[in-house]
Amino acid sequence: MIRFEQVSKRYPLGHGQRVVLQDVNLEIARGEKVGILGRNGSGKSTTIRLLSGAELPSAGRVVRDMTVSWPLAFGGAFQSSLTGRDNLRLICRIYGKDHEDCIDFVSDFSELGAYLDEPIRNYSSGMSARLAFAISMVIEFDCFLIDEVVAVGDSRFHQKCHEELFVKRIDRSFVIVSHDTEYIRHHCDIALVLRDSTFHRFSSIDEAIENYVSN
Amino acid sequence: MRRELNSSLSQSWAIQRRIIFALVMREALTRYGRHNIGFLWLFVEPMIFTIGITIFWTFTKAAHGSDLPIVPFAITGYSSVLVWRNIPGRLSNAVLPNVGIMHHRNVRLIDIYFARLLLETSGVSMSFLFLTLAFWVVEWTALPEDVLQVLSGWLLLNWFGWSMGLLIGSLSEQTEIIEKIWHPATYFLFPLSGAAFIADALPPAFRDFVLWLPMVHCVEYIREGFFGSAFVAHYDLGYVVTCCCVMSVAGFLNVNYVANRVVLQ
Numbered sequence: 001m002i003r004f005e006q007v008s009k010r011y012p013l014g015h016g017q018r019v020v021l022q023d024v025n026l027e028i029a030r031g032e033k034v035g036i037l038g039r040n041g042s043g044k045s046t047t048i049r050l051l052s053g054a055e056l057p058s059a060g061r062v063v064r065d066m067t068v069s070w071p072l073a074f075g076g077a078f079q080s081s082l083t084g085r086d087n088l089r090l091i092c093r094i095y096g097k098d099h100e101d102c103i104d105f106v107s108d109f110s111e112l113g114a115y116l117d118e119p120i121r122n123y124s125s126g127m128s129a130r131l132a133f134a135i136s137m138v139i140e141f142d143c144f145l146i147d148e149v150v151a152v153g154d155s156r157f158h159q160k161c162h163e164e165l166f167v168k169r170i171d172r173s174f175v176i177v178s179h180d181t182e183y184i185r186h187h188c189d190i191a192l193v194l195r196d197s198t199f200h201r202f203s204s205i206d207e208a209i210e211n212y213v214s215n
Numbered sequence: 216m217r218r219e220l221n222s223s224l225s226q227s228w229a230i231q232r233r234i235i236f237a238l239v240m241r242e243a244l245t246r247y248g249r250h251n252i253g254f255l256w257l258f259v260e261p262m263i264f265t266i267g268i269t270i271f272w273t274f275t276k277a278a279h280g281s282d283l284p285i286v287p288f289a290i291t292g293y294s295s296v297l298v299w300r301n302i303p304g305r306l307s308n309a310v311l312p313n314v315g316i317m318h319h320r321n322v323r324l325i326d327i328y329f330a331r332l333l334l335e336t337s338g339v340s341m342s343f344l345f346l347t348l349a350f351w352v353v354e355w356t357a358l359p360e361d362v363l364q365v366l367s368g369w370l371l372l373n374w375f376g377w378s379m380g381l382l383i384g385s386l387s388e389q390t391e392i393i394e395k396i397w398h399p400a401t402y403f404l405f406p407l408s409g410a411a412f413i414a415d416a417l418p419p420a421f422r423d424f425v426l427w428l429p430m431v432h433c434v435e436y437i438r439e440g441f442f443g444s445a446f447v448a449h450y451d452l453g454y455v456v457t458c459c460c461v462m463s464v465a466g467f468l469n470v471n472y473v474a475n476r477v478v479l480q
Binding site (some may be wrong): 011045046049052053054055056068070071076077078079081082086089090091093094095096 | 230233234236237240241244245314315316317318319320321322475476477478479480
């Protein structure tokens, strides 16, 4: 379970502040698949960072009794001056895993070959995405956060991601934020619409999508 | 509640140690790489600075106002400068290059600061140690008369550097002015810091003035340990400890304040 209790998030601006979330409540149960639809700048990524705990709310509480991933396939969580292999080492050290146990999977999944020993700033966007996703799958979590659909990569890569996430880890919780309504329709049990600093709830995914599209 | 679920204090400590170790390794790799001498630069770099200053002062017969041997005088003086000057410099604007890594919940701002503090302190300490031993081997310096006093003075100076670092580092996230002021301030502080003089050689009024600076007390104390009774040292350890306590508390509070408001976008 992850629960937002009366959570507000405000960012200071040059003048005044921007209210991204205002007194919101939210609960994600174990195994639940939650989609969050929202326009650009509506606060989707902020929600993800509050769920993961990377940022703290300005007011209210975030309670969790599940382990929560960092935003999946998010290349920003890596170090561009380091090689793919050193990034794996770093992540493994942070999460207390032995990277020797993981290197075969990462090498196999990312299909990087010799590029695994190149700094990731030399990678193409497809290569970065493959590495980022592969490293994300090395650490196990109860709840996976997915910020936007993996936009890069070919269909084969998408198929492999699907297999890892929605087949092998179907028992976990997912929170997917996106403006891709079809992706959310296919992968989520419920959908919320994030608008005007709050979550709007609907009785079905179709209703949520309809509301999102028509506003 | 920032750490992992239901974590007891000892679990938190284990996680924090793991994170700091990961960050130290990462930092050593991104800063020094695996090329040529790699992470040895950690202490070779400060050694080069200190050797340069030592040679320069030896040839100019720097007017340090005493007949203390110039080589250990320069090593103790310039190593001290590296502590109070470089540590706050390394901790300034540390958030931006670490925004990515901070998406991992257990990586907190204080861990990033600790990793950099540890690297910086160990680099300068090794430089100080190796230079002393190297110059001792070629008989350009004697070993300290009181190693324990040098060591405790060095620890005290590093405490001052750490508390200054936490304060300057966290303040630099709140306003750009801090870095703009701190950098030139180090230039003005250098000649006042006790690196290039002994306090006893100063006119009393001026001496009282520079003794407002905690690092002067530390250098004096370290040098007394080094040279023993060869000169009259001026220091007040109670004053330094008080300064360090106040600055440490202020530093930790402000780091916490900044960390709770860190923006990762």
